[in-house]
Amino acid sequence: MYLCASMKELKFLNKYLHKYRGRLLLGLIITVVAAVFKLVVPMKIGDSVNIIEQKINGEITDMALVSSGIMKNILLLFGATILAALFTFVMRQTIIIVSRKVEFDLKNEIYAHYQKLSLGFYKQNRTGDLMNRISEDVGKVRMYVGPAIMYSTTTITLFIVVISYMFYKAPVLATFAVLPLPILSIMVYRLSIAIHKRSTVVQQYLSKLTTFTQESFSGIGVIKAYGIEPRTNAEFVELSDGSKQKNIDLVKVNALFFPLMMLLIGVSNILVIYIGGTRYINGEIPDLGTIVEFLFYVNMLTWPVAIVGWVTSMVQQAEASQKRINEFLQTEPAIQNRVSSEILIKGKIEFKNLSFTYDDTNITALKNVSFEVNPGETLAIVGNTGSGKSTILELIGRLYDIENGNLFIDNTEIKDVHLKSLRSAIGYVPQDAFLFSESIEDNIKFGKEDATDQQVIDAATLASVHNNIIGFTNGYNTILGERGITLSGGQKQRVSIARALIKNPKILLFDDCLSAVDTETEEEILNNLHKISEEKTTIIVSHRVSSTINADKIIVLEEGKIIQRGTHNQLVNTEGYYKELYIKQLTEKEM
Incomplete structure (x- = not known):
């Protein structure tokens, strides 16, 4: 149930996922249903190609049968597409709403904890950093609870449903089609480590920027009175330049994902066409519709496979942000209320x-x-x-x-x-x-x-x-x-x-x-x-x-x-x- 089980810092969110488990479970079920309806589209396109192939080969001579078969497939295609879109919409609404509720709960928990912490804590930590953790960091965590879980569920479901059907339909062709995927998994793992490290640095720089601007705006009177606007601006430029560079470093790593995904999907398409075409010519695949169907399945997996990189990046950034949040949430208030019952103070x-x-x-x-x-x-x-x-x-x-x-x-x-x-x-x-x-x-x-x-x-x-x-x-x-x-x-x-x-x-x-x-x-x-x-x-x-x-x-x-x-x-x-x-x-x- 909890996708964050393998992420140490993100385990903190398990209580929220448990709180909204009903909505999440409904979203997961709808995701599976939407994936099943998506599976119908390539199947019906393959059937239509087979009908046309049979007409060309003279296996079907009645044009009315060809027209009715194709029309039936078109109607099924239309119905499946509408239902898949509808269930996808409901799935998005369900899971994204959960992420907003978790965001609301987490912000309230952080704010309530801030108020319990002693005056010494606020002397040691800057206001900008406190604000950044309750805003930017919580926003990163919300992306994990919402889009990351949603797209992960969609990807896993599509992989299970589509690849299972592909192996059922043509095992050898399916093997060659999914051959690039293990290479993709290794590359994603290697890149995710780099993303995690760079995301942490980016958030730290964002806190510094927030702190600097907050202090500058609060002390704008002093800045103007002493005429130090140029110096303050130069300090801001230097700090923002450092933040820009760290963001560029992160973007460079993220930029490797999508070209890599498209390359591997392209390789899969080439393998399907070449291996599928060869086996069709040799009579090992009975119909042309299977190859067309497999091309659709491989390209159907393009977005889920491509999204793996984005999801990985979101999870890594969320873990880095949650770690920063946990640092403060795990800070015990120096002033503890040791008494349970209230009393009337007289004033001595x-x-x-x-x-x-x-x-x-x-x-x-x-x-x-x-x-x-x-x-x-x-x-x-x-x-x-x-x-x-x-x-x-x-x-x-x-x-x-x-x-x-x-x-x-x-x-x-x-x-x-x-x-x-x-x-x-x-x-x-x-x-x-x-x-x-x-x-x-x-x-x-x-x-x-x-x-x-x-x-x-x-x-x-x-x-x-x-x-x-x-x-x-x-x-x-x-x-x-x-x-x-x-x-x-x-x-x-x-x-x-x-x-x-x-x-x-x-x-x-x-x-x-x-x-x-x-x-x-x-x-x-x-x-x-x-x-x-x-x-x-x-x-x-x-x-x-x-x-x-x-x-x-x-x-x-x-x-x-x-x-x-x-x-x-x-x-x-x-x-x-x-x-x-x-x-x-x-x-x-x-x-």
């Missing part, structure tokens, strides 16, 4: 002697950090760039797992907290506000899909962005460009804040998300947050002292260590980083 957070090192860079971001935040409290974190502030927020969202020290959520080790419960209880506003290419309303609703229009307006008002939105021509229905490029930096940050607030979460995490707004807007947002955060745990990462003044607790980080802690009043009256930052920013404001 405790870091206890926690140290953390990033695997990809080997940078130690936190060193023996300890603090506690209770529900209803606001913690502010300040420090220089690279001091570990953002890492604390990422660990609370369990974007990374902890190896040294402890992180407790409601007095429970974070690894023992249900992952969905944890993340559903968090409203996270990242430092780099990311908005999707949807309407402003839809972007805010990412925080709560079933939110009402009034809830969207309320969240935007709390984030001090409502007045900006209603000033747009289409208001909340304004469609944003890629990554929210339609909005200014401050507007993007505030829409991102609205997206977090509409969830009404137990834990609010703000990662320097007010850096692009003016001080008046910042103060308005902070006052709004103060009103709604009475029962919430709020952590604000900021470079501005103005964002930390009303916090219940403040910690100062330096190179991953807590060097100061206390309230605003305590820290401004203590010599150290916080007081220096406060005086510096106060002076800048006065100036």
Whole structure:
């Protein structure tokens, strides 16, 4: 049943072939029926030639018998051709639809797996390569599940039916007719190895091209600002030239197939004419119709034999693509949900002697950090760039797992907290506000899909962005460009804040998300947050002292260590980083 049994990587698809086995079996049965009807055509043409030969030899003298015999064969030919075409059409519809369903299932499985993988995975793999595997590679695999299986089935069926009948009708002539086929099999095997190797390289280059163009389009503003369009274009030309060369190498191998097929089929035709004609003259073949019939059979096998090369190429390319897909599907998510039952998060957070090192860079971001935040409290974190502030927020969202020290959520080790419960209880506003290419309303609703229009307006008002939105021509229905490029930096940050607030979460995490707004807007947002955060745990990462003044607790980080802690009043009256930052920013404001 499973044609991929001999292909190691393609065995992954067996579960899909099993899922749609009913449709596939129906397609295979129809294929056999279509092949049988195709067999009728040469038989009836041979019979017609025999009738004409008998008339010429005087074996049939009645012209009416000749006409009726030929007319009967014409009607049978017409009927067989119509039925063969009909069954071929149904066969194509059945198997190709299965291939599309498998493509749909495979893309969904890959996408679902992508979402389970940790943040570290996305730091190590480029977006273009991820996109290529879910699009181009899946497309190659679909060609295997659909056209490759369909044409393979047609070829095998025709070979069995046609060659069996040929040996039944004239064994010696059939032997000479199929003599070139073993040579063909050996050549196909040798060429398929080369195709497999070159297909893998082609897909790798395609991933590089996709990655390069994706990054270029995303960073087009930087490219234009620095005037490096010529250099970027030269790099693209160099990369595409390499891709072109690898594709040419693959095409050169593929190009050997069809001339080889036609040569061998031509040899078969010559052998049929020569051997058949000789044996007919010698009386070893009783009628001329057999030779004509065999010529039709040999040429009927031309397309199936020629398609062997194409099918082989498709299978080899599909295996190379499926191998690339399997590499990611076999990647285990670094963050595993170890708990089966969901819980209600209250919001208490405790870091206890926690140290953390990033695997990809080997940078130690936190060193023996300890603090506690209770529900209803606001913690502010300040420090220089690279001091570990953002890492604390990422660990609370369990974007990374902890190896040294402890992180407790409601007095429970974070690894023992249900992952969905944890993340559903968090409203996270990242430092780099990311908005999707949807309407402003839809972007805010990412925080709560079933939110009402009034809830969207309320969240935007709390984030001090409502007045900006209603000033747009289409208001909340304004469609944003890629990554929210339609909005200014401050507007993007505030829409991102609205997206977090509409969830009404137990834990609010703000990662320097007010850096692009003016001080008046910042103060308005902070006052709004103060009103709604009475029962919430709020952590604000900021470079501005103005964002930390009303916090219940403040910690100062330096190179991953807590060097100061206390309230605003305590820290401004203590010599150290916080007081220096406060005086510096106060002076800048006065100036």
